[in-house]
Amino acid sequence: MAAKKRKPMSGNAISRRTVVGAGLAGIAGLVAPATAQVLSTRRGDGLLVYDEHSLRTTLDFSSLIREPVVIDSIEVLQHSENTRFVRVRSTDGAEGIVIGNMRLPHTVSLLEHIFRPMLIGTDARDMERTFDDFFRTKRPRGYKYSxxxxxxxxxxxxxxxxxxxxxxxxxxxxxxxxxxxxxxxEVYMSRLSRTTTAEEEIDIVGQHLEASGARAIKVKIGARMNLNADAYPGRSEALVSGIRKRFGDELKIFVDANGSYDVPTAIRVGRMLEDWGVEMYEEPCDWEDFEMTRQVTEALDLPVAGGEQDTSLPKWRWMAEHRAVDILQPDIMYNGGFMRTLHVAEIAAQHAIDIAPHYPRSGPEVAPLIHFCTSIPNFKGFMEYRADHLETDFDYEPVIRPVDGKVPVPTGPGFGIDIDSPVLKS
Ligand SMILES: [Mg+2]
Structure with a gap:
């Protein structure tokens, strides 16, 4: 079969070609009235120096909430085998809730031994400084666990x-x-499987596109962190070419290699992806090897993406400054929350790089992500949404599910989700 040669499509927000000129101004508006955290600045001679005001907060919460909000408790409430909520309460009885990430059970000891003692009794309005103090200087010095x-x-x-x-x-x-x-x-439907055949996967993609009305899809290629292997020989090309042929030129196709390749193989695969008009190539190389990834990014016209496991602000800056990727993919949970990920968006905007956050979840779990995506001017344009929408084992409203390929930004207070669970009535 001869691959049909084509130029990569030019998406609305493909960063290497479309400089986000308004990025900085937009971010400045986003974080008003306070100034965003800047870890260091570059002098005229190119050397980096630390800004003496480097710990400025993202937002001055004391201008929004006049009285201290003293944290009284942080609890993990187990609704079922697979569902947990994290609830914070103030001494005045205010509370906030977030749905526990799937990795919470294996990391919860850090909540018990570091974050709960760190936060109880502090004014939540100062949380950025509290987080930073305990990360850098105060025991147990979070950076040792970074x-x-x-x-x-x-x-x-x-x-x-x-x-x-x-x-x-x-x-x-x-x-x-x-x-x-x-x-x-707008969302893209994110497929997570490599156990299907290419033909099976194309059928499943069709079902998800029809059910969601989405205009974009992401599929897995290669063989996760498994040097230069494919799930079976030929699956990746059969899958990508088959999706393009079945669903036509208008569909936006993204792929995720999960660190499958060395540089020559990644470039060779990337050329194949360019031939089929793929618009985002995620984690071609080992996620920790920024230089390998940078070489692939430099070689290809196709936008390369990465960063889902990354958590270091200096490393985010290195990735942006050296154009290790064309699109940064922080995860608002893995990367320490909403504000820390706003800092990543600012770093990216300074280098005309777009943000396509990582978050292969569905339903009410994505409410914080929706609020994040609507908040950044350099959002790539499609939010990740797990294609096999997971039904929750609790009631909640408003229901979040893509219609015509879009999810509404919840309008209620906080992240806008009201959860009905017996454990939250305690
Ligand atoms: Mg990924």
Whole structure:
């Protein structure tokens, strides 16, 4: 079969070609009235120096909430074998809730031994400084535990506190930050399987596109962190070419290699993807090897994406400055929450890089992500949404499910989700 040669499509927000000129101005508006955290600045001679005001907060919560919000408790409430909620309460009885991430059970000891002692009794309005003090200087010095397990717990705490602030003020989280750009967010349907044949996967993709009305799909290629293998020989090309032939030129196709390739193989696969008009190539190489990924990004016209496991602000900046990828993919949970991920968006905007957050979840779990996507001017344009929508084992409203390929931005206070569970009545 001769591959049909084509130029990569030019998407609305493909960063290498479409410089986000308004990015910085937009971000500045986003974080008003306070200035965003800047870890360091580059002098005229190119050397990086730390800004003496480097710990400025994202938002001055004391201007929104006049009285201290003293944290009284942070609880993990188990609704069922697979469902947990993290609830934060203030001494005045305010509360906020976030649905536990699937990785919470294995990281919860960091909540018990570091984050709960860190936060109880503090003013939640100062949480950015509290997080930063304990990360850098105060014992047990969070940086000694740095990485995804640490920041996923910070993410749960921060998101629950933001939900509480929203409920206290009657504002949604995106409006709390002063900028909700849209009333709905377009999604791409994210497939997670490599155990299907290409033919089976194409059929499943068709079912999900029809059910959701989505205009974009992401499928897995290669063989996750398994050097230069394919799930079976030929699956990746058969899948991508088959999707293009079946669903036509208008469908936006994204692929995720989960670190499958070395550089020469990644470039060879990337050329094949370009031939089929793929618009985003996620994690071609080992996620930790920024230089390998950078070489692939430099070689290809196709936008390369990555960053879902990353949590270090200096490393985010390195990735942006060296154009290791064309699209950064922070995960608002893994990366320590909403505000820390706003910092990543700002770093990206400074380098005209778009953000396509990682978050292969569905239903009410994605409410914080929707608020994040509507808050950043350099959002790539399609939010990840798990194709095999997971039904919750609890009632909630408003129901979140894509219609015509879009999900509404919840308008209620906090992240806008009201959950009905017996464990939350305690
Ligand atoms: Mg991925």
């Amino acid at each position: 990485g995804l397990p640490y920041f996923i717990i910070q993410g749960h705490c921060e998101l629950a506190i933001l939900d509480m602030f929203g409920r206290m003020t009657g504002k949604s989280v995106s409006s709390l930050f002063g900028r909700q750009r849209t009333e709905e967010i």
